[in-house]
Amino acid sequence: MNDKRQDKVTITEVAKRAGVSTATAGRALGGYGYSRKEIKARVKQAAEELGYRPNLLARGLITGKTKTIGVVAGDIQSPFYASILRGVADVTRAAGFGILLTNSDERIELELEAVQLLREKQIDGLIIAPSDLSDSAHLQAAILDGCPVVLIDRAIRNLAADAVCVDNREASRDCVARLTAAGHRRIGLVAELERWNGGNVADFLAAVASGRVDSSTLFPSWQRLYGYIDALRDAGIPVDPDLIGRVGLYSGEGARKETQRLLDLPNRPTALFSADGLMSAAAMGIITSLDLQIPRDLSLICFDDLDWMSFLKPGIAAVVQPLTEMGEAAARLVLSRIDGNEGPNQRLALRPRFAERGSIAAPPSL
């Protein structure tokens, strides 16, 4: 034990200075049990004079609680997660909890590592954007061991956990319906379509057609594809697989390539729907480099609102997800579970807002 912190004040010294036992000093400072006012005052003064700082490791070892939430983000560099973290941090801070932050980069092996580390550090609960919806044994184990889990942004079938999401399918359907209502019959979609059956879009279309897909536990991008399909069907427009720009896992480059491909088609789409912030930024780059005028040459709707969408000229129509609210809701759920709430699992679907702006017009006459 040679690497010890120097001059560390313990409760034993505080108790001696205040002339009471460590049990009494603990009660006075820790706010549990009973202790007289005068003793409380004396102990607190002694603590202050000595610069006492409780050791929360020791406390956690005894109480079995650390007042710490683990968070596994999909990509901490993304504005999406930054906003969610904002909500989580505000709610947990108000409750005196800390956040142990980890990053999965949307990879299951990093997620497994992160969950393991968080649990060894004895987190009281976990908020996680799961990177793989089919491999959740580690989350099941956490739950069985009494560590509450709240999923965020995506849900997992057959996992008894709370979840906070938005209704991607419906919001997407609404977006594409706005485009069909404006007269568009050729609407391109750029989306990360990887995490369903190896990214096989044709299979997905077939499965959807035969009613074999439960949209509620798909990854968001597939849900948004589903809503795109819904809206086209509503408008009596057949789905053209060539208009679906399939992007691989987390690839801005892939998004640029697919946008380029779509906009190079002989019978080019007259409108584009990009399915998340990364797709949107990449698509914007290509649209700009092709000198296309929005909305004259191409109407555009983006799922997820980014700051630039409001000050471009014209502004870009976007789905505004309530990200900090999602973070707040997830934090409240997990805190409630830590508090002993054993009610049924919650599946919150928060409502996104649609920001109209100016990027939708009738199709150009080609």
Add this chain to the structure above:
Amino acid sequence: MNDKRQDKVTITEVAKRAGVSTATAGRALGGYGYSRKEIKARVKQAAEELGYRPNLLARGLITGKTKTIGVVAGDIQSPFYASILRGVADVTRAAGFGILLTNSDERIELELEAVQLLREKQIDGLIIAPSDLSDSAHLQAAILDGCPVVLIDRAIRNLAADAVCVDNREASRDCVARLTAAGHRRIGLVAELERWNGGNVADFLAAVASGRVDSSTLFPSWQRLYGYIDALRDAGIPVDPDLIGRVGLYSGEGARKETQRLLDLPNRPTALFSADGLMSAAAMGIITSLDLQIPRDLSLICFDDLDWMSFLKPGIAAVVQPLTEMGEAAARLVLSRIDGNEGPNQRLALRPRFAERGSIAAPPSL
């Protein structure tokens, strides 16, 4: 002790199952001391069969180390901190460390609270964007108690801590020099100017003129003002205080108002320099709403690069701060200190890059 985790496997059970003492089991699993290969194998198998997970609270209590870094961000929702966090997370993860994340909202009282909580949780080291450069007693106390501190984005005079920043003054001077070289004589600046002497710009100008300001420990926005002053002086252009848009603490609304004021001046600036991402986004909104053409009507340079700056038409010239590199550097510094490195305090000034793009032109003929 009634709120106990159920079925928790401890090293005592692993040892019993492997037929060795807890000391041997600890050595085998913890990777310290000596133990024979066969015994190691037996113990590891027993641990695996039982689903043993070390309790890092107990370990930290004994070793005095938690393998956890505390981070106090200025605003976790900002892309700026998201990128820094990215760098920190990558480096700390590779070293088997966790991150305890807190948020100060650039307020000293939240910072004090955060540092207190982090220290009670026995962090091994701290990375912090200090919100107040004149009140650092809490950081001094941490350092004296053996908790290494690395400052990020801004430095504190007379605090024996490492720091990772960029040379804001020089980068700013370079930006404004590009505008003067293009012929601009009326260059507006929009910056958050609050945290120096109550935000008194006139006093600052006077203090700079009399050589009373040490720019190295100013807040970044004041350093950028300093660089603006440098460049104007270099070009023989007097500083016009009316061209300095002073924005209060963290106020997008203030930035919009000041940009509006600048662009409404009778003798309107022909170029604008915005001093950070929040200022830039707000300024862009006003420029757009005023129908000003960049760079024909107004040249623009932004300090800090945001994704939209590269896909606007024309692209916006910007200072690209190496944010993830800053995070990485800070993490490496703090890990090195935790490792026992007692070398002199480091003051790293990373080089930002200038992205030219297309928002600089000669002044319009008015």
Add this chain to the structure above:
DNA sequence: CTATATTGTGAGAACGTTCGCACAATTTCG
């Protein structure tokens, strides 16, 4: 007034792991 309940205190065990040390076995070096 007596019995019961509540407030209050101190002693020592508990939490789950690592460390120091005594002792033993094996290897290395002169």
Add this chain to the structure above:
DNA sequence: CGAAATTGTGCGAACGTTCTCACAATATAG
């Protein structure tokens, strides 16, 4: 070969706090 060094094991103390329980003092209710 013997002495010294290295490898290896188990015991029990340590870490800093909270908890339980026995006992004491005070308040409340019948």
